[in-house]
Amino acid sequence: MRFKTVLIALAIVAISFGVTLKAFDWLSPRTVSLPTLQALPPLPAIRQSSVVVPVSIPLTAIRDLVDRTAPRNFAGKADNPMPQLVQNADIAWNVARGAVTVKGAPEQVTVTAPLTGTLAARGSLSTSAQNKVGDTLGKLFGDKVAKQVGVNIKSFNANGEIKGMIALTARPKVLPDWHVDPNLSAQVTLSDSNVAVGGARINVPAQVKPVIDKAVNDQVANLQQTIRSDGALERSARREWARICRSIPLQGAGVPNGFWLELRPTKALAAQPQIDAATVSLTLGIVADSRITTAPTKPECPFPPSLEMVAPNSSGVKVAVPIDIPFQELDRVIEPQFVGRTFPENGGAAAVTVKRVNVAASGDRLLISMLVDAKEKKSLFGFGGEATLHIWGRPVLNQEDQTLRLSDMRLAVESEAAFGLLGEAARAAVPYLQKAIAERAVIDLKPESLNVQRRIGAVIATYQRNEDGLRISSEISSLRLTDVAFDSTMLRVTAEANGILEVTLTKLKTP
Numbered sequence: 272m273r274f275k276t277v278l279i280a281l282a283i284v285a286i287s288f289g290v291t292l293k294a295f296d297w298l299s300p301r302t303v304s305l306p307t308l309q310a311l312p313p314l315p316a317i318r319q320s321s322v323v324v325p326v327s328i329p330l331t332a333i334r335d336l337v338d339r340t341a342p343r344n345f346a347g348k349a350d351n352p353m354p355q356l357v358q359n360a361d362i363a364w365n366v367a368r369g370a371v372t373v374k375g376a377p378e379q380v381t382v383t384a385p386l387t388g389t390l391a392a393r394g395s396l397s398t399s400a401q402n403k404v405g406d407t408l409g410k411l412f413g414d415k416v417a418k419q420v421g422v423n424i425k426s427f428n429a430n431g432e433i434k435g436m437i438a439l440t441a442r443p444k445v446l447p448d449w450h451v452d453p454n455l456s457a458q459v460t461l462s463d464s465n466v467a468v469g470g471a472r473i474n475v476p477a478q479v480k481p482v483i484d485k486a487v488n489d490q491v492a493n494l495q496q497t498i499r500s501d502g503a504l505e506r507s508a509r510r511e512w513a514r515i516c517r518s519i520p521l522q523g524a525g526v527p528n529g530f531w532l533e534l535r536p537t538k539a540l541a542a543q544p545q546i547d548a549a550t551v552s553l554t555l556g557i558v559a560d561s562r563i564t565t566a567p568t569k570p571e572c573p574f575p576p577s578l579e580m581v582a583p584n585s586s587g588v589k590v591a592v593p594i595d596i597p598f599q600e601l602d603r604v605i606e607p608q609f610v611g612r613t614f615p616e617n618g619g620a621a622a623v624t625v626k627r628v629n630v631a632a633s634g635d636r637l638l639i640s641m642l643v644d645a646k647e648k649k650s651l652f653g654f655g656g657e658a659t660l661h662i663w664g665r666p667v668l669n670q671e672d673q674t675l676r677l678s679d680m681r682l683a684v685e686s687e688a689a690f691g692l693l694g695e696a697a698r699a700a701v702p703y704l705q706k707a708i709a710e711r712a713v714i715d716l717k718p719e720s721l722n723v724q725r726r727i728g729a730v731i732a733t734y735q736r737n738e739d740g741l742r743i744s745s746e747i748s749s750l751r752l753t754d755v756a757f758d759s760t761m762l763r764v765t766a767e768a769n770g771i772l773e774v775t776l777t778k779l780k781t782p
Contacts, residue, residue: 323556516572740778
């Protein structure tokens with residue numbers, strides 16, 4: 272009888288204790304307070320891209336242009352150098368230019384060509400000169416012989432040879448006003464030669480060089496002005512400026528479909544020409560603002576009035592593309608890795624099962640809030656219940672495998688209150704949960720990266736050309752993840768497409 276009473280009493284105590292636990296579980300709060308989130312400014316809508324293009328001009332193309340356009344013949348007349356001896360003088364010269372040679376050196380190009388020609392001197396000796404010659408002959412051979420010879424020396428017809436070299440030097444500079452100043456200078460050198468006229472000698476270079484110098488300098492001045500005034504550089508830049516100012520479809524980039532990349536050029540770049548033994552290289556480029564839009568746009572891109580000068584080694588294509596991931600989408604990516612799973616997975620003093628995951632942002636960190644159901648396994652009654660754990664983490668990019676991960680995991684202070692509900696044994700499961708977040712909360716950005724690279728590559732490929740006198744090579748060779756940022760609603764990863772756009776001019780048009 273007494274034993275039965277004891278059993279009944281124990282049963283009543285157990286039932287009361289169980290009811291008390293359940294009541295405590297029902298009446299206890301299910302969540303702990305959310306950590307205070309720091310308000311974040313909206314993400315900037317604009318990223319900068321650049322396309323800097325080296326334009327290579329082989330010296331052979333410059334040689335062909337000069338050979339095609341420079342005069343091949345020079346001709347003129349020289350003044351009488353000895354009016355006291357010669358009258359009715361007609362001194363004519365004719366010079367032909369030979370094949371052109373071009374050489375390059377730092378900051379300058381030198382064009383040379385041989386000069387060959389003749390000088391023809393015609394006229395007659397003055398009366399005083401004839402008398403002097405007659406007197407001399409009379410003393411030697413007698414008056415009769417002097418008169419016979421004097422008839423033959425009254426007029427003369429003499430020819431001389433002209434040989435030399437012309438050198439034209441250019442030190443081209445790109446000007447901020449979209450023009451090129453060639454900075455031309457010329458020099459003519461002639462070999463020494465003479466023409467005998469009535470016993471006197473006329474120095475050919477002395478008579479011809481001043482006239483040739485003037486003719487060459489006039490030609491160089493005209494060419495200098497023609498090149499300096501030519502607007503071809505600005506015309507070409509305006510045409511390409513209009514082509515770049517556009518919206519590019521990027522379906523598939525980022526999470527949602529139907530996105531466009533808007534490129535809006537804002538600055539024009541140029542570098543001073545670089546010259547070596549084979550090539551003249553001119554660097555031109557643009558800087559553009561880029562942004563993602565949900566519909567095609569028609570950006571306004573006013574053409575810049577001047578060029579901004581840059582270093583010549585800054586060429587390449589760099590197009591920045593933001594990949595935006597709303598936090599709601601981030602929740603959907605992370606949830607399948609945790610919801611319904613129990614940690615630690617290999618068992619332990621407590622079992623923490625994840626029921627819901629939510630991601631929010633504050634300051635420079637993300638807050639992962641997890642609704643969990645925890646049970647401790649040491650006691651007969653399995654203390655525990657539901658509560659929300661808050662874990663901070665920093666988003667970091669892995670360039671190698673193109674993923675976004677969370678690092679620097681730590682439990683929020685506000686989560687300490689949860690262990691009063693779950694039991695201290697559940698605390699042992701938190702490190703496993705943090706490790707799981709670090710390993711599994713991974714966003715694979717490769718599909719978006721490949722799509723961006725393919726789309727930008729297709730745009731750059733439209734510039735490829737291989738035609739008479741012009742070759743344009745283009746390629747997007749790589750894409751790297753450069754930056755991660757977020758505001759209160761969106762996480763943004765910036766991808767940068769890198770490649771080349773190179774122009775080679777193998778034939779130059781006449782200015």
